[in-house]
Amino acid sequence: MKVYTKGGDKGRTSLIGGERVLKNDCRVEAYGSVDELIAFTALLADKLASDEKFAAIVAELRGVESQLMVAAALLAVGDGGTDKVSSLKSSASQDLEQSIDRMQEALPQITKFTIPGGDVRCSLCHVCRTVCRRAERAAICASQEYDIDKEVTIYLNRLSDYFYLLGRTITQMASVEEILWIP
Secondary structure (H helix, E strand, O other), rough: OOOOOOOOOOEEEEEEEEEEEEOOHHHHHHHHHHHHHHHHHHHHHHHOOOOHHHHHHHHHHHHHHHHHHHHHHHOOOOOHHHHHOOOHHHHHHHHHHHHHHHHHHOOOOOOEEEEOOOHHEEEEEEHHHHHHHHHHHHHHHHHHHHOOOEEEEEEEEHHHHHHHHHHHHHHOOOOOOOOOOOO
């Protein structure tokens, strides 16, 4: 089977269920942003994988990638495709909340905004956070027009918070000075 089908040469693509839509359809934008987030999450995990002290985080990120695949599939559902994709578990957001709480308890409180930087792994967390926020906005736009599983936007909202705290956690674990914004 060839990778290219030529089916999209005129600016259309298929959603799950077979519905053909323009490639700038809000659902395509949304699942495309989630797809980008999956790639950046994988890059972050790969950058962390060489250091054993990050093994638990890498495992957690691999789970996030899997949940994001489900979220992307749910955003890619078109007419006739609702029974072809499993739901995102509500426990996925709860798992993120537990991780967020655990990280927040271990970090010093701050009263300033953080600025990404100091370590490429920390910066990648912030790339993931900002791409996640864009994916969330795109999913919200899609949900205004189509019946999108509400767990998708909830999960993306929690995940951006997770990436923010993960950046702070990695900064601490890597013994890098956290950069605070002092206007």
